[in-house]
Amino acid sequence: MLIKRPPDIRSSEITDQSLYLNRRAFIRTTGAAVAAVTAEVVARPLMAAGQGLDDKPTPYQDVTTYNNFYEFGTDKSDPAKHAHTLKPRPWTLRVEGEVLKPKTWDIDEIVTKFPAEERVYRHRCVEAWSMVIPWGGFELGKFLKQAEPTSFAKYVEFTTLHDPKQMPGQRSGVLPWPYVEGLRLDEAMHPLAILVTQLYGRPVPNQNGAPIRLAVPWKYGFKSVKSIVRMRLVREEPNNTWQVVAPHEYGFYANVNPAVDHPRWSQKRERRIGELFKRPTLLFNGYGEQVASLYAGMDLRKYF
Ligand SMILES: Nc1nc2c(c(=O)[nH]1)N[C@H]1C(S)=C(S)[C@@H](COP(=O)(O)O)O[C@H]1N2
Ligand SMILES: [Mo]
Secondary structure, eight states, rough: OOOOTTTTSSSHHHHHHHHHHSSSSSOBSSSSOOOBBBBHHHHHHHTTTTOOOOOOOOOOHHHSSSSSOOGOSSSSHHHHHHHOOOOOSSEEEEEESSSSSSSEEEEHHHHHHHHOEEEEEEEETSSSSEEEEEEEEHHHHHHTTTTTTTOOOOEEEEEEEOOOOOOOOGGGSSSSSSOOEEEEEETTTTOOOOEEEETTTTTGGGGGTTTTTEEETTTTTSSSSSEEEEEEEEEEEEOOHHHOOOTTTOOOBBBBOSSOOBBBBBEEEETTTOOSSSSSGGGGGGHHHGGGGGGTTOTTTTOO
């Protein structure tokens, strides 16, 4: 008897995905901001709308071996090889700046107080590849509210750990260290913006930003800063690392937008890791219904 199994499916893919899919009901966030609905319910109306969203989660193996994390090297394969030197415990995260209640959180206090909820998000790198990632995390806004931001707080600045002993890439000058990112406060408070502590239901691996990283699914991947040690509520727009390095190529907003090309390549289409043909890139990575109002009246070409 012929057993049909495509030769290009790796055994790791079969194992990880089937284990995972069998283990729990499949929750995804696609339509209404936080509505948990099954894939079947969501897929049809979106396909009918012509967006062709087929958001099968990218295999665990790919999500954890094809990474951007320059603290461990610039090749996609470097973080998986070198991130073992990162120690995700003990770990603290300081929230400070324009807040009434600054605090240094222990990571274990965070994961206890904010249990991980699953969010399957599309992840679109500015380099025109994409994945679908089952993160586990909690709303950034709920976490920030604990600090009671003052009325002067307009932005949040996020900073990655700076420790060349744990992060060998920081011994090179490829980027100014530490890696810094930022969001406008209303973006940070949006329910789609999450702090990630898990991947595929397990603690987030070092190469994906252990023990805590951001996921902002309507923006290019570089906004989703990894291994965060500090959040500072500030009055002025933070200088995010990639904008500092190449201001003509990377802006502060970095909203996914097929109509605004990178100076060196088109953003119209993207390569979904594991797929043969490129697919069209969606405005706001397909989350426009939820987030477009944040940018009403803004020129998205100017604020790229
Ligand atoms: N500290 C830090 N955060 C980072 C990066 C980095 O190099 N350093 N790379 C960014 C980029 S460009 C992308 S696409 C995503 C990649 O996340 P992933 O490896 O979990 O898919 O992390 C982002 N966060
Ligand atoms: Mo990226």
